[in-house]
Amino acid sequence: MLEQFRISDFLEWHEAKTLLINKDFQRGSVWKPAAKIMLIDTILRDLPVPKIYIRSIIDRDTRKSKREIVDGQQRLRAIIDFAQDKITLSSRTKEYAGKKFSTLSDEDKDQFLQYPLSVDQLVNADDQKVLEIFARLNSYSVKLNDPELRHAEFQGDFKWSVHELANSLHNFWVDSGLFSPATMVRMSHTSLLAEMYGVVLNGIQDGGQPKVRALYRQYDKSDNFEREDVEGQIKRALDWISENILEDIEGTVLLRPAHFLMLFAAVTHCLDGIPKGALNDDEFDEHAKIGDANAIREALTELAATVELDEEPDERSDFWNASSSSLQRISSRRVRFPYFVEALSSEE
Structure with a gap:
């Protein structure tokens, strides 16, 4: 199920501890600072980023949802870190150089928070189903060249x-x-x-x-x-x-x-x-x-x-x-x- 959520939604889920990283599907935090900065620059300039895959688990008793990140961990970690002032933008971002989230203009803060991320939701999918989906995605993908x-x-x-x-x-x-x-x-x-x-x-x-x-x-x-x-x-x-x-x-x-x-x-x-x-x-x-x-x-x-x-x-x-x-x-x-x-x- 393909949907769009704003970055503010992801930050809200993170603060409520309903946004989880499934370590069975993810690597550790391996992005270099320059890669994180380039992602933030891309968002601030309203350019597209790849979609994220989330497994939504709905608890029938509590009627609440938890969302597990199964692909897109590095992007979301960078987004959360920037929102928490853990990333300072470099000269690579030109007019944003030296900025943290808290020092952005109100207009740029709104641009960041309202930026829509495309999400494929895998609702109540078990591990086998998730692995099958990724196996099929990989079979369609083109191998990166040099x-x-x-x-x-x-x-x-x-x-x-x-x-x-x-x-x-x-x-x-x-x-x-x-x-x-x-x-x-x-x-x-x-x-x-x-x-x-x-x-x-x-x-x-x-x-x-x-x-x-x-x-x-x-x-x-x-x-x-x-x-x-x-x-x-x-x-x-x-x-x-x-x-x-x-x-x-x-x-x-x-x-x-x-x-x-x-x-x-x-x-x-x-x-x-x-x-x-x-x-x-x-x-x-x-x-x-x-x-x-x-x-x-x-x-x-x-x-x-x-x-x-x-x-x-x-x-x-x-x-x-x-x-x-x-x-x-x-x-x-x-x-x-x-x-x-x-x-x-x-x-x-």
Whole structure:
């Protein structure tokens, strides 16, 4: 039975001790403070949160109900803690930074208390029935992919920088053909953007999802992450690509994520410089600068055509072979990156 109850209802039930946590179905309180703060921020901004499952047990003799939380414990604990002034909102919440419930404006307090939570009530259901329901729900659900798992696990400024910049670049992803709206729903674009962050911060390295996760972990609580500087470099490179070469490489392999990453890396290096990373000295031209626009377009067209050849060519055979192997590996990237840098340094 799907219903809606306001947060004030849940607080009333909690104070009356008629809101119970069924520990047979729940984990302990494992949410990090940043996750709790983001939930409160979501509520204050009147954005949706997932529904909660409650087992309602009606006592026929007393005619009173008790409600057991069978799914949604973490959300309700965060809500109750905030209402009891146990949570102080961080700078992540912008205008709410430093606020507790008691220090919110009257309007914001009302917004919080009146916020409706969707609830599926399982009335007088026994344990077997509850377990059967969750087994069926899990059989319909889609397994979280790597970007979604990272988004759930990490809550630091690095994660939010990647997430927010990725979403702000929506038109670029679609216009370039790198990602469709459907793939962005599953957060695929954040993987590519996270690797761009890695290029700016650490240079050319080995890639792949485990390496991206290691990057999130490295900078999750780091004081060495200069968000504005990194975002600025990324936006400068993407703006340059949009204004100078995007139309010319449209429809080519260079607008597939693995190839585009090396193009982005080369553009960023020529504009601002990047760390050498895992490259050798002869693979890294530290003095490279952007060359003639027409020559660059021609050189990039030739690189794209080389990748698309069915057989190994006489010229650029190492680039063709590196583009035909695992594109995430450093063995491939150390060959392809210098070719892109050379193309961008072209002069007529």
